[in-house]
Amino acid sequence: MRTLAGVALFALTALPAAGADLPRSNPEAQGVSSPALRAFIEAADKDIDALHSFMLVRHGHVVAEGWWGPYAAETPHMLFSLSKSFTSTAVGLAAAEGKLSADDPVLKFFPNEAPADPSTNLKAMRLSDLLRMSTGHQTEPLRKASESWAKTFLAQSVPFKPGTHFLYNTSATYMLSAAVQQATGQTVLDYLKPRLFDPLGIAKPTWELSPQGISTGGYGLSVRTEDIAKFGQLYLQKGKWNGKQLVPEAWVETATARQTSNGSNPKSDWDQGYGYQFWRCRNGAYRGDGAFGQYCIVLPEQDAVIAITSGVKDMQAVLNLVWDKLLPAMKSGALAADEDAAKKLASTLKGLALRTPEGKASAPKVASKKFVFPSNDGKLESVVLENGKDGAVTLVARVGGTDRRIECGAGSWVKGRTAWGRLPEQPCAAAGAWTADDTFTAKICFTETPFITTVRLKFTGSEVRYETEANVGFGPTKEAALVGKSE
Template sequence: MPGVSSLPRSTPEDQGLSAAAIDAFVAAMDASEQEFQTVILLRHGHVVLEAEWAPYRLADPHTLYSVSKSVTAIAIGLAVDAGLLTIDDKVVSFFGPEDLPETISDNLAAMSVRHLLTMSTGHSEDTVEKMSQDRGWVRSFLGFEVQHEPGAPFVYNSGATYMLSAILQRVSGETLLDYLQSRLFMPLGITEATWGSSPEGINFGGWGLSLSTESMAKIGQLALQHGVWEGSQLVPAEWIEAATTKQVSNDNQTNTDSRLGYGFQYWRGRHNTYRADGAFGQFILGIPDHDAVVIVTSAASNMQAELDLIWDHLLPALEGKEVPVVARPEVLEIPAPTGPAAQGGDGQTYTFGKNPGFLESVRWDADGSASLTFGSDTHLFTAGGWRESDAGSERVVTTSYGDGDALVATIRWLEGPHSARFSCRIADGRMTLDGRLNVSFAPTEFTLTSE
């Protein structure tokens, strides 16, 4: 069994796998159009593959996006086991008049914890965007029209997971993060967990959790072991079983691996798999038929392509089939774009209005260096490869080069999937900037002119 401080390591051969097949899988990841950043493969509870594409690191915390939902579901399972609630409790029963609408519709009255867990609340669309426009997110959620009887169509709804976090906080007196610290994270040896919160002091639940890749692997292995860790039943086995099996139909989804059923905040997939799944390709993939777990952090524009790569290149190895021999690259890295130092800077600071890249200002100096400000953090950009910034608490690398009359500045925020490239030109006392984001919920390309 894995220890609390770190997972045991093993050679692939000792766990019934071909090392050459694992190398070929890594080579396929490296050659993919999808950008992989870290990966861990567990087989029979042992790490048989761990890889990081520099400048990313396995040990760094990583924004998990909706992988957070599956961890929230584990917390609800613990609370159910402790007798704090049942999944058939009605959502409105946890909240008082200050949060409830004056008139409670029949559909809202019928909504239960089970419906929150299975994304079958009866809403016709995700509530999170409208909900987050109000400081009182709980009141906002409960005030929305519930168009269908709960249990009806599956509609992916991050607002529903936020409500699970709110309910847990009501019944336990602790935030979701605090509730999990002694009950899950500490027994697993997870010490770096952070979780963002709403203006009303409730952890987001559906997003906002940050963990290292190895900590993600521990959670994946815990699920594969039916909630057992080092001989102790941390999470009830029946809860893990319910969470990772099909509870509702979601065949209204488009991706092949996202329309085979939804559990309690877990997706079902092909080959009898389940996964915790986060935007831009963060996931914990359980493959029980082969006693394996795959953990990936990435910046993927096509998450189905990412899963297809696993089915095409890793699954045959798990099945013991021969695979083509492809050498693993000697160095795994995401290289910095390079070129000469940018010429033409005037040392002036140019400011910009609200934009998808969160860029506030640019100063381009005559020596070719530049300073770009995002919120309270100002980062220095120079030519010659990645430069780790010393601004802010998050790991960030930057680089720049000159392209004709343009300064091309690239930044990577290493504790998440995001990077951005800004091509800047100065003319007639103003700066024009063409921005490109690798992945984003907003437009990935935009043009700005300084104020």
């Protein structure tokens, strides 16, 4: 089990947390069992590697919330494809304002990007086909930095009649974002700010842009865990928030209904049908989700919303745990107060943290020695380990002519900033230990993303073997080992 030490925020009182719009409540008052909630958290902590945050909203009240340190409540998290559900919402709002229609042909918005002689299927493609991931493509159009993404999309062959063939297609969501920008004169981020983000109290959302200055649509949005929960609660309430209809109820119902079939496996939450950028789930639920385990799960039958961020390889395992542990925890009426169970739940939530490297071995005498590497694709030039207080070790890596200093706590996460591999400079937290007599292992957690990099340095005489591996990724996660020599 992960070490129960670190930073986590929880609230189980009847009053709203400072600066938050969602009220808090004791689980039992909202018909949720504290022991069952604790069983879910402990199972997730033990068996899922690894959740970063969890929030359960029942009857409009947050009844449990926790963050696995070094992740924290105030920190935004990359949503990846959960962004798609927000883009869908922008389309619904633009349609309600008469800026566009789901029945509009896609070519209507891109007269300067269209091929000279569009195919019959391309001319027939509508925004609704983009929304339901049924564009008629056999393969997803590429998105290259050197080319117009819209032009590349429209140049792609469309062998199937739009609306008849499901293909999960992030480029299709980008085209929805681009269509909204064409219709409104604003990026999806700017368009949603006064219409969605501000009313929900979602502060400082960020969204990546394409080379053409268009919100990427299918990914790229970053918000906090509670912001995900608010978005789900808005949809649970059929688009209404604080007495105001922010999103048309008809759009909510259409977007979250089964618009197309995408499989037949009764045990898979990816085979239950697809709406307008929302997945249908088992147990009468629907969700937005993103790569490596970013979830906004709406359960209308239970009047509940679940928000989860994570960095997992097996996304189905997380949903299985929700159905196995959380679904039975929600009862139709209020439960008797259980102060002892509530205290145990609160203690568990407060103490959550990701695993740090553990070590009992004695360190070799390599402190402050510089190990130099031959030329390599990662531009790693040298590494040095510097001993600090209380067992902390600072890893100094010189990459592309720049020293990157990463302080690694001993049994705890130390916050900082760094760039690593393909990741630009950003907030991080690191921990490290001598995991063998000759091996120092560091974990670098990029706290606004799902990504955690593990670095292993194995020392043998005057040499060091350098290995690095990411917890998750869209391609290979392990890089070729490098061997450096001491100066």
